[in-house]
Structure formats: structure tokens, C-alpha cells
Amino acid sequence: MIDRLTEHRGLDSFDIRYVTLILAILAIGVLSIYSVTHGQQGGMAPYYLKQLVWIGLGAAAFLVMWASDYHHLARFAYPAYAFILLMLVFVLFEGRTSKGAQRWIALGSFSFQPSEFAKLILILVLAHYYSKAPRVGWLQRVIVPGLLMLPGLLLILKQPDLGSGLSFVAVYAAMLLMVGVRSQALGFILLFSIMLFPFAWEGVWGSLHDYQRQRIMAFVDPDYDPGGKGYHALQSKIAIGSGELLGKGLYGGTQSQLKFLPEGHTDFVFAVFAEEWGFLGVLVLLALFVGLIWLSLEIASKAKDQLGALLAVGIVAMLCFCVVINIGMTAGMFPIVGIPLPLVSYGGSATIMTMASLGLLLNVKRKRLSLFY
Amino acid sequence: MAMAESEFGDLYRRLFILRVGLLLVVALLGLRLWHLQIREGPYYRDLSENNRTRLVLLEPARGLIYDRHGVLLANNVPSFSLYVTLEDVKDREVLIQQLADLLALDPTLVRKKMTIKGSKLLPRKIKDRMTLRDATLVESHRLDMPGVMIQVESQRNYPGGVTAAHLLGYVGEISADQLEKPEFIDLHQGSIVGQYGVEKSYDRHMRGMAGQKSVEVDAVGHEKKASVVERPQAGNDLYLTIDVRLQKVAEDLLGAEQGAIVALDPNSGDILAMASRPGFDPNVLSRELTAKQWVEIVQDEGRPLNNRASQGQYPPGSTFKIAMAVAALETKTMSPSSTVFCNGGYQFGKRLYHDWKASGHGYVDLHNALVHSCDVYFYTIGQRMGIDVMAEFGKDFGLGKATGVELPSERSGIMPSTAWKQKAKNEQWLPGETISAAIGQGYVTVTPLQMASLVGTVANNGVSYRPRLVQAVMDRTSGNLQELPAVPRGTINAKPETFRVIKDALADVVTKGTATKAKSSMVTIGGKTGTAQVAALRTGPEENIPKKFRDHAWFVAFAPVESPKIAVVVLAEHMGHGGSAAAPLAKEVIETYMKLTPQVPAVTSELSSVNGPGRSSEDS
Numbered sequence: 003m004i005d006r007l008t009e010h011r012g013l014d015s016f017d018i019r020y021v022t023l024i025l026a027i028l029a030i031g032v033l034s035i036y037s038v039t040h041g042q043q044g045g046m047a048p049y050y051l052k053q054l055v056w057i058g059l060g061a062a063a064f065l066v067m068w069a070s071d072y073h074h075l076a077r078f079a080y081p082a083y084a085f086i087l088l089m090l091v092f093v094l095f096e097g098r099t100s101k102g103a104q105r106w107i108a109l110g111s112f113s114f115q116p117s118e119f120a121k122l123i124l125i126l127v128l129a130h131y132y133s134k135a136p137r138v139g140w141l142q143r144v145i146v147p148g149l150l151m152l153p154g155l156l157l158i159l160k161q162p163d164l165g166s167g168l169s170f171v172a173v174y175a176a177m178l179l180m181v182g183v184r185s186q187a188l189g190f191i192l193l194f195s196i197m198l199f200p201f202a203w204e205g206v207w208g209s210l211h212d213y214q215r216q217r218i219m220a221f222v223d224p225d226y227d228p229g230g231k232g233y234h235a236l237q238s239k240i241a242i243g244s245g246e247l248l249g250k251g252l253y254g255g256t257q258s259q260l261k262f263l264p265e266g267h268t269d270f271v272f273a274v275f276a277e278e279w280g281f282l283g284v285l286v287l288l289a290l291f292v293g294l295i296w297l298s299l300e301i302a303s304k305a306k307d308q309l310g311a312l313l314a315v316g317i318v319a320m321l322c323f324c325v326v327i328n329i330g331m332t333a334g335m336f337p338i339v340g341i342p343l344p345l346v347s348y349g350g351s352a353t354i355m356t357m358a359s360l361g362l363l364l365n366v367k368r369k370r371l372s373l374f375y
Numbered sequence: 376m377a378m379a380e381s382e383f384g385d386l387y388r389r390l391f392i393l394r395v396g397l398l399l400v401v402a403l404l405g406l407r408l409w410h411l412q413i414r415e416g417p418y419y420r421d422l423s424e425n426n427r428t429r430l431v432l433l434e435p436a437r438g439l440i441y442d443r444h445g446v447l448l449a450n451n452v453p454s455f456s457l458y459v460t461l462e463d464v465k466d467r468e469v470l471i472q473q474l475a476d477l478l479a480l481d482p483t484l485v486r487k488k489m490t491i492k493g494s495k496l497l498p499r500k501i502k503d504r505m506t507l508r509d510a511t512l513v514e515s516h517r518l519d520m521p522g523v524m525i526q527v528e529s530q531r532n533y534p535g536g537v538t539a540a541h542l543l544g545y546v547g548e549i550s551a552d553q554l555e556k557p558e559f560i561d562l563h564q565g566s567i568v569g570q571y572g573v574e575k576s577y578d579r580h581m582r583g584m585a586g587q588k589s590v591e592v593d594a595v596g597h598e599k600k601a602s603v604v605e606r607p608q609a610g611n612d613l614y615l616t617i618d619v620r621l622q623k624v625a626e627d628l629l630g631a632e633q634g635a636i637v638a639l640d641p642n643s644g645d646i647l648a649m650a651s652r653p654g655f656d657p658n659v660l661s662r663e664l665t666a667k668q669w670v671e672i673v674q675d676e677g678r679p680l681n682n683r684a685s686q687g688q689y690p691p692g693s694t695f696k697i698a699m700a701v702a703a704l705e706t707k708t709m710s711p712s713s714t715v716f717c718n719g720g721y722q723f724g725k726r727l728y729h730d731w732k733a734s735g736h737g738y739v740d741l742h743n744a745l746v747h748s749c750d751v752y753f754y755t756i757g758q759r760m761g762i763d764v765m766a767e768f769g770k771d772f773g774l775g776k777a778t779g780v781e782l783p784s785e786r787s788g789i790m791p792s793t794a795w796k797q798k799a800k801n802e803q804w805l806p807g808e809t810i811s812a813a814i815g816q817g818y819v820t821v822t823p824l825q826m827a828s829l830v831g832t833v834a835n836n837g838v839s840y841r842p843r844l845v846q847a848v849m850d851r852t853s854g855n856l857q858e859l860p861a862v863p864r865g866t867i868n869a870k871p872e873t874f875r876v877i878k879d880a881l882a883d884v885v886t887k888g889t890a891t892k893a894k895s896s897m898v899t900i901g902g903k904t905g906t907a908q909v910a911a912l913r914t915g916p917e918e919n920i921p922k923k924f925r926d927h928a929w930f931v932a933f934a935p936v937e938s939p940k941i942a943v944v945v946l947a948e949h950m951g952h953g954g955s956a957a958a959p960l961a962k963e964v965i966e967t968y969m970k971l972t973p974q975v976p977a978v979t980s981e982l983s984s985v986n987g988p989g990r991s992s993e994d995s
Contacts, residue, residue, distance in 0.1 A: 329408075
């Protein structure tokens with residue numbers, strides 16, 4: 003530990019590779035958003051300019067997080083969680099509705115999405131919980147954190163926001179696996195969920211909104227009704243597939259330019275990129291994400307305490323989950339759930355939150371290098 | 376601390392598993408994308424091309440129709456049509472409702488058109504002949520109705536309205552049944568084809584060839600770019616044999632009565648006029664009719680869609696005596712001078728066959744028998760010749776078979792014979808039936824067109840031509856005018872003397888016989904009256920009988936007697952005697968024709984003088 007300390011000094015913790023990867027991915031995002039929305043009319047500022055503003059705010063959040071101390075932040079985990087739960091309740095009653103879901107809180111001409119920030123706060127809460135005291139037994143390791151997560155999860159599902167809800171569960175599951183669940187407990191959970199599945203299915207399926215059910219049905223067989231329910235999934239596959247090896251070039255993506263592909267700047271931005279830059283472009287983007295996640299895992303494994311490691315793991319898990327699910331759904335491997343591609347999709351809350359999380363990750367690395375805190 | 380160390384050790388192990396898992400998942404994603412983009416890339420590229428390009432058919436301009444002097448009878452005018460591309464429609468039921476509300480259309484009709492089998496990518500026609508107001512209404516709502524398109528197209532137009540409606544016919548959208556037939560193989564749903572008249576019989580010439588346009592559209596069906604793949608080819612123009620002025624006169628002569636007038640040139644078979652009443656407006660029928668409108672037309676008692684000239688079958692009555700006279704002379708059953716005594720009736724077996732003149736005509740030869748239409752004379756010769764000899768001559772004159780005029784659904788009438796009755800009714804021919812047939816009653820039925828051909832053949836001394844309606848076709852692509860030659864149909868094998876005798880008699884029918892009302896100061900006319908019985912049993916004077924049971928009036932004529940230029944047939948349904956009801960109309964037609972054509976000029980010079988002006992505007 004001492005030699006490592008001597009290797010790095012001061013701003014060295016501001017890992018230049020790490021930041022370069024983030025900036026490269028952000029650039030791909032802005033480029034794709036620009037390509038798909040440049041022709042759009044309307045009095046509002048163009049999406050790519052707005053996205054640049056979000057990235058600016060995100061960069062500020064990144065720096066603040068990097069400069070802060072995650073130990074201090076962890077102390078505010080519970081109050082912050084309480085606060086975000088209140089926000090989620092507020093959204094339920096006063097939120098702005100768009101496309102059948104009530105997810106946003108209007109702030110003047112902008113609106114923000116508390117469920118995005120809830121993810122980061124959940125990571126803080128769980129990391130704080132596990133690291134504060136040794137948690138033993140399945141009750142302390144599984145049930146209590148589960149109960150901690152539950153109110154947030156339910157409020158998010160109620161909006162409805164299946165994508166954020168799933169990320170919530172993913173973060174919980176990832177941290178659970180990282181702190182180590184006895185095989186007995188794991189088996190118990192598995193058994194329990196299998197037993198409950200028929201009842202849960204009834205409850206889950208029944209509680210789903212029409213469009214969610216349709217999306218799941220569409221996933222099962224998107225080709226059966228083009229123009230209908232499977233429309234998004236099929237058009238997305240066509241967009242990606244028709245890109246072939248080299249892509250159709252910037253602005254050349256007919257699927258996205260002619261608007262066959264819906265939500266080209268948000269959830270389906272990957273399909274836009276894949277259509278215009280082809281398989282080679284896709285490989286580059288995948289490599290950038292793998293690189294970023296690899297460095298993040300490096301940070302997690304070298305964290306100097308359990309809190310830092312768990313924070314890093316939680317953030318990496320969330321990042322991985324979003325990347326894999328988003329690309330998977332646009333490529334027709336998973337049902338379509340509203341999960342944006344981190345750092346690429348247009349969206350203020352998600353961009354700021356993701357960049358703040360990455361700042362926090364870098365903070366974990368920075369704190370490893372400082373002797374006193 | 377030891378505890379923490381072990382926790383960390385555990386964490387490292389788990390992080391390692393996480394890395395391996397991550398690489399596996401990313402590899403899986405990469406594999407999937409490789410599959411989509413490389414292996415199935417070309418397939419998806421095709422799909423994306425299909426997504427954005429639509430082939431739009433460019434309808435050809437249908438050929439025009441002119442009369443023999445180049446007067447325009449049918450052309451095309453621009454009109455708006457509504458098309459829907461199902462591929463671009465988000466919710467079909469919503470769209471049907473929107474269109475129904477916007478244009479006051481019948482939703483079930485719209486739904487029917489949308490469900491007809493066919494490509495989802497090809498726009499299908501939902502409504503044509505839209506008003507400018509409706510078209511702009513749709514255009515202004517197009518953003519709310521993806522897949523909807525307004526196309527300017529040419530619509531068939533008949534400037535003359537009801538004039539010559541039965542000849543011209545009308546056009547309409549190809550039916551599902553027609554689409555299955557081989558002759559319509561190049562056509563598609565929404566294609567316009569001739570459904571009646573020469574529009575139908577010459578459809579192949581006039582329809583032209585559709586072109587194609589490739590259109591790039593966005594997801595809401597908005598056109599972005601268009602390029603013509605194949606230009607449409609205009610259909611060919613028709614030049615009919617009719618003189619529309621004569622046609623109009625003939626139609627006006629019939630007026631509100633039911634009946635038919637046919638005028639043809641015996642020297643070529645050219646039909647100069649062919650009127651049938653009641654008529655219809657082909658402009659209305661070429662539009663899309665509602666079910667109610669159709670029922671009204673089809674159930675009309677006057678059967679306006681029926682071309683009585685070629686589809687109406689009537690007993691020829693005494694006009695049949697012309698054929699009988701030829702047969703009698705040619706078989707030497709009678710000589711021109713031999714006589715028959717007529718006392719007003721003809722006893723055959725137990726039955727007495729009446730002459731129309733109860734007091735009788737006394738001794739009559741062939742000439743007088745025709746001039747005064749003596750029934751007993753023809754009963755006698757009919758009895759002597761027998762039905763099969765009569766049938767042979769009748770068939771020589773074209774009775775009992777379709778003339779072959781270029782009109783759909785022509786009827787053939789009946790020229791009975793023993794063989795015919797055996798075949799049609801599986802009964803033996805009764806001798807008494809020969810007697811009825813001898814004066815054109817009983818089983819004998821003819822169409823007015825057949826009678827016109829018959830009288831024309833007699834006028835032309837036995838030389839006969841197939842009646843025809845189209846004399847030339849103008850090829851739109853090459854600009855060549857292809858003249859169709861007259862079609863000879865054989866010659867009646869009879870002595871010139873026979874025709875001279877008969878034509879003399881027919882001339883006297885008009886000058887001093889049963890048709891003095893056809894006498895013209897302008898031109899010599901030969902003719903023969905006829906009265907076709909409708910109901911067998913009649914009591915009281917004609918005026919007391921309900922009109923639908925009254926006799927049909929016939930008059931067949933030709934003029935001038937010396938060198939016939941025109942043969943005319945008038946059939947007036949339920950108008951009683953031919954001499955009073957039909958003969959004056961024939962005279963009018965003949966006089967009009969003589970006035971219109973002092974000398975009959977050569978057809979070619981007329982045609983070449985009318986080409987050019989008025990045609991270019993039809994190219995739309």
C-alpha cells in the first residue's frame with residue numbers, strides 16, 4: 003500500500019484514461035443526437051445543444067463528487083434517501099406526465115426525474131448499510147437491505163418506470179452478491195421466488211400498463227405485426243441491421259432520419275449510431291464502454307475500505323446493467339424497457355446522475371491515495 | 376481487521392467473477408450485433424429500403440373516343456383520388472372513422488376497400504372523383520392521417536352525357552372477379568377498365584399501360600423525393616362509325632318512349648346511329664355508385680342499361696316477310712306473278728289464322744302481298760316451304776346468331792327450325808307453328824340490329840357486311856392511324872331479279888302501302904312495317920289495353936331506293952302499328968342523314984382533317 007501511495011501524487015488520481023473514455027462516449031452521444039434531430043423544426047433549442055448543457059452540469063457534478071469525500075456523503079445516505087422518497091411521492095401526485103408515465107418534476111421550463119437520482123442514492127444507502135457493521139445472517143444481509151430498497155422500488159414502479167425499477171433491483175442484487183451471500187441464503191431466495199412466481203406473475207402482469215404488456219408481447223414476436231405493437235422493436239432491429247459493416251454514414255441513416263425509428267435521440271440512440279456507423283462503430287463504442295467499466299472495476303478492487311468498494315461495485319453494476327439492457331433491447335434480445343444508454347442517450351437527469359456517479363467512483367480512487375481523511 | 380481482510384479476499388474473488396461475466400455478456404452483445412449487421416445485414420438493408428421507398432403507379436391516360444367526323448365523345452378530365460398505403464397506417468379503424476367523418480363516406484365501404492387482398496406497400500384507392508373541397512380538406516388533415524395521399528388523376532368524361540351511352544358504355548374500377556382473369560393480368564386494384572359498350576370491347580386498346588414512380592417517404596408517409604421509373608403509356612384512340620348528329624336525332628325521335636333505332640351503311644356495315652331508350656348518363660356510372668344508386672338503376676322497369684338495339688329480342692312481325700319473300704322466289708315456291716287469294720283468313724287444321732285485314736286482300740301477288748302486308752299470302756308460302764327452308768334463308772340473313780358487332784353481351788335472337796325445337800325444347804315441331812313463323816311471330820325473335828343488317832343486305836343486293844362501330848384506331852405511341860377495313864360477311868346466293876322485285880315492292884310500301892307516313896319529298900325510301908304481338912289474347916280497341924301489353928311497332932327501311940346509302944330500323948315498344956308509330960321516325964332519320972351527307976365522302980379525308988387540335992389537352 004505504501005509503494006502504491008508513492009506512485010501517485012496529487013492530481014494523478016484524476017485518471018486521464020478514465021476521463022478520456024467518458025468524454026469519447028459523451029461525444030458519440032452528442033453526435034448521434036445531432037444527427038437524428040438536426041432537421042427537426044420547432045422553437046426550442048436543438049437537442050444536441052441542450053445535451054451539451056446537461057453534460058456541462060454533469061461535469062460540474064462529476065468534479066464536485068470527485069473533490070468530495072465519499073465517507074461524508076455516506077453519512078447523509080439515509081436522509082438523502084428519505085428526501086428522494088418524498089420526491090417520488092410528490093411525483094406521484096404532482097408530477098408531469100409524458101407518454102403515459104408520470105416521472106418528472108417540472109422546474110420552470112425544465113423537468114427532472116427523481117427516479118434517476120434515486121438509483122445513486124440507493125447505492126449510497128446500501129454501501130453505507132453493509133459497511134457500517136458486519137452484517138451476518140440472511141436477515142441482515144438480504145431481508146433488511148431488501149426492505150430498504152422496497153419503498154423506492156414500489157414508488158418507481160407506480161409511475162410507471164419499469165426501466166428504473168429494474169435498475170434498482172439490479173443494484174440491490176449486485177451489492178448483495180458482492181458482500182457475499184451464503185449459498186444457503188441464495189438457495190432460499192431462489193426457492194422462494196420460484197414458489198412465489200405464479201402468484202407474483204399474476205400480480206405483476208395484472209399491474210402492468212397496457213403499453214408495457216404490449217412491449218413484452220412484441221418482444222416475443224416482433225415480426226407478427228409491423229406497424230403495430232412490435233413496431234419499435236422491429237424498426238430498431240432494421241436500423242441496426244441495415245447499418246451492416248461500415249454504416250450509412252452521418253445523416254445517412256434512413257431509419258432514423260425518416261423517423262421510422264422512434265425515440266431516436268433517447269432510448270434508441272444506439273440504433274441510430276449503429277445504423278450510421280455500422281458494426282465497426284458499434285465495436286468502438288462497445289470497447290469504450292468495456293474500457294470504462296474495466297477501469298471502474300479496477301477502482302472497486304483497489305478501494306481502501308469496504309464502503310468504497312461497495313460504492314464502486316454498485317456504480318459499476320448500475321452502469322453495466324444499463325448498457326447491457328439498452329443495447330440488448332435495441333438489438334432485439336430483451337423486451338423494450340425504458341432504459342437510456344448511459345452517457346449517450348439524450349436526457350438531463352440521467353446524464354447528470356451518471357456523471358456524478360462516475361465522479362464518485364473517481365473519488366473512491368482518490369481517497370485510496372490520501373493517507374488521512 | 377482479519378474479518379475485514381477475509382471480506383476483501385472474498386470481494387476480489389467476486390470482482391474477478393464479475394469481470395469474466397462482463398466480458399461474456401459484452402461478447403454476447405457483440406455476437407448479436409455481428410449477427411444483425413453482418414450476417415443478416417443485407418436482409419435488414421432491404422427491409423429499410425422497403426420502409427422508405429414506395430412504388431406509386433402512374434395511371435395511363437385512357438384513349439379518347441371520337442365519332443366518324445372527329446367529334447369528341449369521351450375524354451379524360453383531372454380529378455382527385457384518395458389513396459391509402461396500409462403500411463403507413465397506424466390504426467386502421469381510427470383512420471376509417473376519420474375519413475368517414477371528414478368526407479361523409481360509408482365506413483363499411485372504406486373498410487372493404489382496405490381489406491381487399493393486395494400489397495400493404497402499394498397505395499390503394501379509396502375514393503375517386505373527389506371535389507376540390509374534399510381534396511383540400513384531406514390535404515389539411517394529412518398530418519393526423521399517416522398513409523393517406525391525394526393523387527390527381529384523370530377521370531373519364533363523356534361530354535355528350537346520355538348521347539350514345541349504350542355504344543360508348545362506361546368505365547369503372549376493376550372488380551375482384553375481373554382481377555382474376557388473364558386478360559387483366561397487368562392491372563391492379565383500383566385500375567379503371569371499360570365495363571360496357573366499346574369501352575369494354577375495346578378496353579385492351581384504350582386502357583394503355585401504367586407507369587411507376589418511386590417515392591421516398593418518411594415514417595408518416597410524407598413524400599421526400601420522387602423519381603419516375605417508368606412512364607405511363609397512353610391508350611389508343613377510337614374513331615367510331617357513328618355520326619353523333621344523326622345519333623342525337625335518333626335518340627330525340629324516340630324521346631321518352633322505349634325502343635331502338637339503328638342506322639347503318641349497307642355498303643360497309645358501318646353503324647351510323649344506334650339509339651336505345653331509355654338511356655343513362657355514363658358520367659354517373661363511371662363514378663363510384665352507392666349500393667342504393669345501383670339498385671335504382673338495375674331495378675328500373677325501363678331497364679336503361681339494356682341496349683335494345685343489340686340486346687333487345689323481339690318478334691320481327693311483318694318485317695320478317697322480306698326474308699320470306701326472298702325465300703319464296705329463290706325456292707321457286709312462288710313466281711313474282713303468281714297469286715294467292717286472301718279472304719281474310721287461312722284455315723289450317725281446326726284453326727283459322729287471321730289476316731290483319733278481316734275483309735281480306737283478294738288476289739295478291741308477291742308485290743302486293745308486301746305492299747299491303749298480306750298475312751294469308753305468307754301463311755300460304757310458309758306452309759309450302761316448311762320451317763326448315765325458312766330457317767335456312769333466315770340464317771343466311773344473319774338471324775338466330777349474333778351479328779358480331781363490337782358490343783358486349785349481344786343477343787342472337789331465335790330463328791326456329793325443327794332441329795332447334797328438338798334441341799331447345801325437346802319437342803316436335805308442330806305444323807301450325809310454321810304458319811305463325813311465316814309472319815314473324817311465334818318463336819321467331821330478332822334484335823333491331825339484326826333487322827338493320829337484313830334490310831341493308833337486301834338493299835345491297837345480297838352483299839352483307841358485319842355491322843361495326845369502330846372504323847379506325849389511333850396508336851398513341853406511334854401516332855399511326857390504323858383504319859379497320861369493313862368486314863364482308865358473305866353474299867346471299869340469290870338472283871339480282873329477286874332483289875329488284877322485292878325492292879320495288881318495298882318502295883311501294885312507302886309510296887302507297889302500309890307505310891305512307893314514311894314518304895319523303897327528299898329521297899326515295901323503301902321499307903316494310905311490322906307489328907310484333909306482345910300479348911296473344913286481346914280484346915277491345917288498342918287504346919283500352921294497358922301500355923305494357925300493347926304491340927311493338929317495327930319499321931325497316933333503306934334509302935335511296937336506287938342506290939341505297941342507309942338502312943334504318945325503328946322499333947318502338949308498345950307503340951302499336953309500325954306504319955303509324957315507327958315509319959315516320961325512320962323517315963326523319965333518313966332525311967337527316969341525307970341532309971348531313973349530301974355525298975358520302977371518303978372516310979380517310981375526314982379523319983385526317985380532324986386530327987390535331989383538341990387532343991393534346993387530354994394528356995394529363
